[in-house]
Amino acid sequence: IERIAVITSGGDAPGMNAALRAVVLAAEHDGIDVVGFRHGYEGLLNNDYMKLGRDEVEHILQYSGTIIKSARSERFKTDEGGIEAAHNLDAQNVDAFIVIGGDGSFRGANHLAKFWQGPIIGIPGTIDNDLFGTDNTIGYDTAVETAMDALDKIRDTAEAMDRVFIVEVMGRNAGYIAISSAMASGAERMILPELQKDKPLTIDALVKHVEGVNRVRGDSSYVMVLCENQWPGGAVRLAEQLEDRLNFPCRPCLLGHVQRGGRPTAMDRILATRLGVYAVQLVQEGITGVMAGIEKNELVTTPLEDTWVKRKVLSQELIDIQTKCFNPIKKDRHKA
Numbered sequence: 001i002e003r004i005a006v007i008t009s010g011g012d013a014p015g016m017n018a019a020l021r022a023v024v025l026a027a028e029h030d031g032i033d034v035v036g037f038r039h040g041y042e043g044l045l046n047n048d049y050m051k052l053g054r055d056e057v058e059h060i061l062q063y064s065g066t067i068i069k070s071a072r073s074e075r076f077k078t079d080e081g082g083i084e085a086a087h088n089l090d091a092q093n094v095d096a097f098i099v100i101g102g103d104g105s106f107r108g109a110n111h112l113a114k115f116w117q118g119p120i121i122g123i124p125g126t127i128d129n130d131l132f133g134t135d136n137t138i139g140y141d142t143a144v145e146t147a148m149d150a151l152d153k154i155r156d157t158a159e160a161m162d163r164v165f166i167v168e169v170m171g172r173n174a175g176y177i178a179i180s181s182a183m184a185s186g187a188e189r190m191i192l193p194e195l196q197k198d199k200p201l202t203i204d205a206l207v208k209h210v211e212g213v214n215r216v217r218g219d220s221s222y223v224m225v226l227c228e229n230q231w232p233g234g235a236v237r238l239a240e241q242l243e244d245r246l247n248f249p250c251r252p253c254l255l256g257h258v259q260r261g262g263r264p265t266a267m268d269r270i271l272a273t274r275l276g277v278y279a280v281q282l283v284q285e286g287i288t289g290v291m292a293g294i295e296k297n298e299l300v301t302t303p304l305e306d307t308w309v310k311r312k313v314l315s316q317e318l319i320d321i322q323t324k325c326f327n328p329i330k331k332d333r334h335k336a
């Protein structure tokens, strides 16, 4: 292997730069050149690349975003797109390809493999933590930290004003950010896809819970963490519906893209560094079509397709613990 190409693709995640840096430094250590194509697969089609060496990556690991930009590309999904991308990699004498992104980006990697023969490795970079084959994805820990920080601040005002807050967090179809930030901030309730699929919550059940919690505690501060896509109309609609039924103000708060920025946590920087270096090792071993991940603190590989076909299961223990923390009925019994 003499030359590796790398892209960051799909939604950006804190720690992508750290992963990029690790790929470049590990490759340089082994005498391998690295080129970064800008704007994900779109840059691969446009032949928009830059050489990446120590100078380009030396002081980027503490910043979110990605110095080679990220993007989505519809054109790449076609056969013509795949053929064009393969052609451009060959034109730049690229021997191996590393993609840092989420499941869509890995589907893209498998698409590329139909037209290009070199080793292809995925590095999990998404805040959603929804990829099978790694305990954590790069960016997830930072997103939870950001959400927790916001929830702490919302608690201050909720307490002062006796308010109900519905805080919507990201996660796409996975409740990882929601459950972790709810647990870390002591939220009264969470709405997660993992809980919604068997027995979707009703507005009646939520009203009962808010009233129950407030009756036990004697005040009306109540913070609910809502995972995106889990309530029709999201936090705004849910806050309206609750306010119609309750005697105190209910406010929505959408954290949105703040969850994708900020200084990556130490955990994310370390994860990104380990996976970046590991990915370079894998391509040199001729391994292809897998994602580099970490399970139980061990480096592991998982076939790319398994990362989205097999579903990572949110720990029932976590759900049970968080559910027990706010059960007003049990508290009532305790008082009696």
Ligand code: ATP
Pocket (backbone or CB within 6 Å): 009, 010, 011, 012, 041, 071, 072, 073, 074, 076, 077, 078, 101, 102, 103, 104, 105, 106, 107, 108, 109, 111, 125, 126, 127, 128
């Ligand atoms: P995140 O989950 O954080 O948003 P992601 O990697 O899942 O990240 P996507 O937008 O789903 O983000 O995918 C990124 C890009 O990967 C797409 O814009 C497209 O270029 C490519 N891609 C996605 N799915 C496919 C597919 N089925 N075939 C070929 N390319 C794909």
